[in-house]
Amino acid sequence: MLPIAHSELIQIFRNRLVLVTSLVMPVAVGTFFISRHEVFTEIGGAGYIAAMVMFTVAAFGLYATAVTTLASRRQNLFLKRLRSTKASDSSILFGLMLPVTVISVVLLAVMMVALASATENPDNIGLLVAGMLATIVMMIGLALATAGLTNSPEHAQVTTLPVSLGVLAVATWVGISGTEDLTWLKRLLPGGSATELVSNAWVGGVPVSDSLVLLAPTLGWMVIAIALATRMFRWEPRR
Amino acid sequence: MSNTPVIDVERLNVRYGDFHAVKDLSFQVQRGEFYALLGTNGAGKTSTLETVEGHRPATSGQVRVFGSDPRDRRRVRPRMGIMLQESGFSPDLTVKESIRLIGALSGRADTVDRVLGIIDLTRKAGTKVSQLSGGEKRRLDFATAVYGTPELVFLDEPTTGLDIQARDDLWNAVDRLREHGSTVVLTTHYLEEAQQRADRVGLMHRGTFHREGTVAELTRTLPAVIRFELPPHAPTPPPQAVRQSDHRYLVETFQLQSDLYSLLGWAERNAVELQQLEAGPTSLDDVFRAIGHE
Numbered sequence: 001m002l003p004i005a006h007s008e009l010i011q012i013f014r015n016r017l018v019l020v021t022s023l024v025m026p027v028a029v030g031t032f033f034i035s036r037h038e039v040f041t042e043i044g045g046a047g048y049i050a051a052m053v054m055f056t057v058a059a060f061g062l063y064a065t066a067v068t069t070l071a072s073r074r075q076n077l078f079l080k081r082l083r084s085t086k087a088s089d090s091s092i093l094f095g096l097m098l099p100v101t102v103i104s105v106v107l108l109a110v111m112m113v114a115l116a117s118a119t120e121n122p123d124n125i126g127l128l129v130a131g132m133l134a135t136i137v138m139m140i141g142l143a144l145a146t147a148g149l150t151n152s153p154e155h156a157q158v159t160t161l162p163v164s165l166g167v168l169a170v171a172t173w174v175g176i177s178g179t180e181d182l183t184w185l186k187r188l189l190p191g192g193s194a195t196e197l198v199s200n201a202w203v204g205g206v207p208v209s210d211s212l213v214l215l216a217p218t219l220g221w222m223v224i225a226i227a228l229a230t231r232m233f234r235w236e237p238r239r
Numbered sequence: 240m241s242n243t244p245v246i247d248v249e250r251l252n253v254r255y256g257d258f259h260a261v262k263d264l265s266f267q268v269q270r271g272e273f274y275a276l277l278g279t280n281g282a283g284k285t286s287t288l289e290t291v292e293g294h295r296p297a298t299s300g301q302v303r304v305f306g307s308d309p310r311d312r313r314r315v316r317p318r319m320g321i322m323l324q325e326s327g328f329s330p331d332l333t334v335k336e337s338i339r340l341i342g343a344l345s346g347r348a349d350t351v352d353r354v355l356g357i358i359d360l361t362r363k364a365g366t367k368v369s370q371l372s373g374g375e376k377r378r379l380d381f382a383t384a385v386y387g388t389p390e391l392v393f394l395d396e397p398t399t400g401l402d403i404q405a406r407d408d409l410w411n412a413v414d415r416l417r418e419h420g421s422t423v424v425l426t427t428h429y430l431e432e433a434q435q436r437a438d439r440v441g442l443m444h445r446g447t448f449h450r451e452g453t454v455a456e457l458t459r460t461l462p463a464v465i466r467f468e469l470p471p472h473a474p475t476p477p478p479q480a481v482r483q484s485d486h487r488y489l490v491e492t493f494q495l496q497s498d499l500y501s502l503l504g505w506a507e508r509n510a511v512e513l514q515q516l517e518a519g520p521t522s523l524d525d526v527f528r529a530i531g532h533e
Binding site: 003004006007010011014015073076077078079080081082083084085086087088 | 292294312313316317321323325326327328329330331332336339340341343344345346367
């Protein structure tokens with residue numbers, strides 16, 4: 001697993017296209033949100049900024065990058081090559097996903113610290129971390145499922161749009177309008193409950209037990225994503 | 240234990256939807272043997288090879304490699320090296336990084352520098368795979384397959400795109416593996432390579448074995464061939480010689496030595512010069528051509 005992760009890290013840093021989507025783009029968007037925090041706090045509070053930054057990193061830095069690299073590794077038969085060794089399927093996938101996940105987590109942590117120092121400290125750090133980790137696992141699952149429908153790295157630019165734009169749209173909607181009305185719809189949409197959870201964790205004022213319930217839809221999406229991934233993921237290109 | 244065949248395939252069937260790629264195929268490869276799997280395009284070689292390598296499941300039948308299921312990677316893969324038909328290396332990694340990665344995952348001990356030396360890639364160690372020529376990629380693929388001198392090596396079209404020097408290097412390396420006792424399974428379009436090196440040949444056609452045996456057994460069923468041209472106004476040659484075109488003649492015979500002797504005697508007596516004279520046993524090419532006519 002570690003040799004695969006190591007080689008994957010080298011490949012990410014050598015490929016400019018991947019580097020831009022996984023690092024530059026989320027950093028730019030995150031910096032924008034945090035530098036204009038007065039404006040955005042007025043719109044939806046610091047929790048809204050945290051949710052938007054989280055989903056920008058999760059949708060582009062993690063999800064879109066993961067789909068692109070998986071499609072590319074499959075297209076050039078690198079996956080088949082790895083499967084010619086004694087490495088198991090799960091260790092291959094862990095190895096491939098580890099670097100991009102670690103980069104995203106580090107990016108997210110740095111931006112959260114920056115947001116906290118620019119605005120206020122989050123009310124419940126444990127809850128914030130739990131919400132973010134659940135979101136990350138959900139996005140990895142969705143990435144594996146989407147990779148099954150993606151034939152090439154170029155194709156990934158199209159296939160990743162529904163999920164990446166979708167979760168950002170949901171986060172924006174929930175973050176700005178709250179969950180007073182259409183509560184269950186907003187919570188059941190992918191990213192909806194995670195946004196509410198992150199917002200609650202940052203701003204506080206909601207009992208922890210109420211917030212923990214919000215993990216359930218994210219975990220549900222995680223299970224659905226992983227189930228889809230096991231059905232749809234392909235190791236070799238279609239012939 | 241030592242009598243267990245390295246590869247044991249029993250009534251293997253592989254289907255893709257309606258297409259029946261491999262039909263009831265059975266064969267064994269013994270320890271230390273050099274086995275060539277040959278066939279026309281679409282004969283089912285690749286499907287067979289991929290099933291034996293553990294890359295795809297059998298639709299029915301049993302495949303055993305070292306007595307185990309080849310899909311049990313942890314158990315089987317450390318003992319085998321696979322040279323894929325299409326390389327499958329990341330364009331962004333260097334030659335050295337690629338070998339180090341696949342070597343580390345092979346479960347065998349070796350050094351990157353040693354395998355680089357085997358196929359003369361030392362100068363390319365720091366070059367990215369995207370900048371390699373087709374032949375260099377084949378050599379890289381071979382280097383990863385022989386990392387740690389595995390007991391079993393699969394070579395799928397190993398010499399495609401290689402120049403003569405690289406081809407010789409590769410076959411020398413294979414010879415050294417065999418001195419080590421390694422078993423080799425080859426597929427190739429260059430039948431000469433199989434003819435010169437294989438202990439046994441499995442000749443596939445439409446998903447099943449058209450013939451299987453040693454090269455001598457396969458070629459014995461077809462006649463040997465003598466070809467020559469006669470100058471204009473030469474006397475009529477012996478009756479075995481069949482005229483092919485204006486001056487070209489062909490003799491097909493199961494008694495190559497005596498027929499050649501009598502042909503040469505006839506030419507000597509009549510003071511005729513046999514031009515472009517060729518005589519030899521049937522090649523595997525001819526066995527292949529014969530499939531097409533059946």
